[in-house]
Amino acid sequence: MENRTIVDALQWRYACKKFDPGKIIPEDTFQRILQALNLTPTSMGMQLMKFLVVQNTEVRKALVPHAYNQHQITDCSHLLVLCRESHVTQDFIDEYVNRSARIRNQDVNSSKIKGFKKMLESANLMSENDRVKWMSSQVYIALGVLLTACAVEQVDACPMEGFVPQEFDRILKLREKGLKSIVVVPLGYRHEEDPYQHLPKVRRELDTIVEYI
Template sequence: MNTIDKLKWRYATKKFDTTKKLSYSQINTLKEAFNLTATSYGLQTMKLIVLEDSQKRNDILPAAYNQKQVVDASHLLVICIQNEVSGDDVDSYYKQLHQERQTPNEILEPYKNQLKGVIQNMSEANREEWTIRQAYIALGNLMTVCAFESIDSCPMEGFIPSEVDRILNLNDFNLKSVLLLPVGFRAENDMFASLKKVRKPLNEVILEL
């Protein structure tokens, strides 16, 4: 399939085949794809939880309004953001930048200080909203990679984050959940798999100026 065919093949999978599991290689591809997601300033203030444990997923099910994809998929991906973003994150990033690229610190220092100022001048609410937007970029990236790898997925906003945080003890890791992405393989009897995609004509969504 070409690029467009693969994107047409993708849909929000409603029913997963419980007998099929992603391979180690496929899971590793998704991990790498998450890590390569574009993020604001390159700070990567997110983490991805790859959850296979069936008991934990059953515990999460009520918090996800009993959407069965959570337990029926091969794995449940939980996209999380940091509870706090601070100057320490900037220091860590620029330290790694110096190590990886050997860029002199005297060149990096002005940019590092400028970014610290940007973060410090944000309100707590703005910092959280800014970080949440990065999570949505990661979600889109993962969904696209899934389509190219013939992996089915179902993006989910419909869950109770505080409950998922409690079940997974995310506060211990300075994290909070933002999005869920069950991944695996569609069931043969998922009626939604064969439905035609409904999208507006290109001339209604694209402006060429």
């Protein structure tokens, strides 16, 4: 890792298709990745999401058929399911406001905090469709942070939208938790037989994707 830049790390990463099931992410490395994930910037800082770490082997096996038999689900070291909240509840808003006031040593009854709370409550003025899109978009910001953190730590990842959310929600009992699955991310270490690790990256030239106005 010494003298490696963020660009080096992102050049190194790819969507790992075959994990080495014998290699496990060290706990301190995994905790740094989770800490980075928790620092994801979100709209109004609300963090309307949750990150499930699926450790149970039998549960992972049950998920495989609903991920189009992609065995990264069972072969990876750690399996993350990134979820959004089903609803923006008043209890969620109240807890966030109280936590913000406590951490920043502010009076929860001040006009500033009350104004902040009113702004948060405006989320429920959106249409249901707009609110779902808004919350789901926050999860994809978290996905970007996760993939970058993994690259820096030289941990392989494979972001997966190829799964059946309703079945994942059922097996993981997400409805009871007030959550909806958005994206699945197996983490671990690439198998030496994964041919994708040797392919050069295909990206547009920088001057064709960046425009200065």
